[in-house]
Amino acid sequence: MKALGKGSIAAWVQIALMVAWVCLWIAAAALVLAAVGYGVLLALIANGSVDPSVLTGGDGQIRLGDEGGGSFQVSYDEPGGATWPVVVPGLLIGAVAVAGALIIVWRLRKLFDSFTSGEPFRRENARHLRVIWITMLVIELSRYALLGLTAALLVNFEPDIDADFRISLDISTWGSILILIVLAEVFREGARLKEEQELTI
Template identity: 30%
Template sequence: MNRIKTLSLLVKFGLYFTLLSMLLSLGVGVWHQDHHVVLGAEGAMKAWLGLEVTGNWEPLAEQLAQSGFNEVLLLGVMQLVPLLLINWILLRLFSLYQQGKVFELANINCFRYLGWTMVGQFVLNIIYPPLLTLSMNELYADLVLTRSITFGENDIAMLLVGFIIIVIAEVMRQGLILQSEQELTI
């Protein structure tokens, strides 16, 4: 059990670092003119900090930027929301592990929330860009953004992993029920 607690603490440090970097990237991405900053001297190691829209949303981001809109604010923030939720859920899960709580309902709920967040990320990737395009085209008469629904193998993998985690949560819940029944029998 001590090993689980120690490893959970190490994972939590990593998750806090990830959370901090996401929040810093969000701040720089939204409020900096170039949506990123490069830290470091010429000829030395450099660090890039910021936010950019990637993946399936990149073509829409380019259209928005060409039309004078802040693509990071309109798209990048929405791409980051599920990642922030996933990070928060994992922080909760590893906090429970660090407290010595391994096979409890709270852990099962964390797995369930994690799985549904991943499924929700897939749904968000499909519905948000067309909804944004439709609303922007309606609000600005001279704007003609291309409407499209796109998803790739990473999105499908995220959906599949989300459903797998939901099934694992259900298996854990069934195990907890069996354990409770067994304790009542003895």
Template identity: 35%
Template sequence: MRTLGPGSVSSLLKIGLDVAYVLLWVILVILLLAFVAAIFVPLTDLSVTLDNPAGGREIPLERPLLLFAVGSFCAYFGAFALIVGRLRAIFRTLTEGDPFHPENTSRLRQIGLILAVVTGGVWLWQTWAARLSAGAMEPQGLGELLTPVFSVLVVFVLAEVFREGARLRREAELTI
């Protein structure tokens, strides 16, 4: 089976990305509705229990905490909807048989930037949640950032590979 062009593996992956994109937007709309509802829903006598092997801790569920949590999920799913949107555009060029389209470089850079922001945001959020729980959750270490940071760097390197491919293609088109 071919990897580029119509009827190829890239076109099948594009269909999968299209489905994922729609699902992410559905989830994001539901989360945004939950965020709006959290503004108005009364929160009397509600609490959150944080468990770990050493025991647990009960924290009262206050409106700012709920809004922050739901807002964080909105940002997380929104970021991944943006990433999948950029991937769809890249795979559209792959399906057309044009992998070194000049726009793919900027799309990959945008994906890398969004991944970097999400990685940093998740790490900060988990560190904050661990401090809030006062021992009920383990704080995040820097070692847990190795894989996400490596992934971000790989995306930026791929962006440069695509930039170089686009440059070489332009040079080849000018050669008679």
């Protein structure tokens, strides 16, 4: 099977990227729903409909309506671990990951559009690769910052939670970033040479 053009490996990758694009939007919607749901839960706790122990653990009750006969009540015995110093950084980490993945997949789709059409050395392909490596760099640096923020919040607000926050250096991610930097320059130079050749002809 050929690598570029119609019916090529690039065309199959393009289909896979479309599936990934849809899945990422579903993940983004789920993340927004989770954030809204957590906000509603905090509001219900603030007005007394839900016991605060649902976040910290223990026995409690979710109540809707009056305490009399018309109320809807659910009892629970939850382990907790859903306090805001845990959930908010988790939502932020998820938002950075999903938003970054959407940008990367969008640029890859544009890149593979030109691969499928059989024109890999376009000037915009170098820009797509540049945006991809910059996005990967931002995601990786954000990961370190958000892990540090989570650790600081837990130390200050949840000292009882025993969590291990060792920040590890992901060699494969940093290696991929370096490779993409080089590829972006290769594509930029290839596009320049192609343009010069077309002008010469």
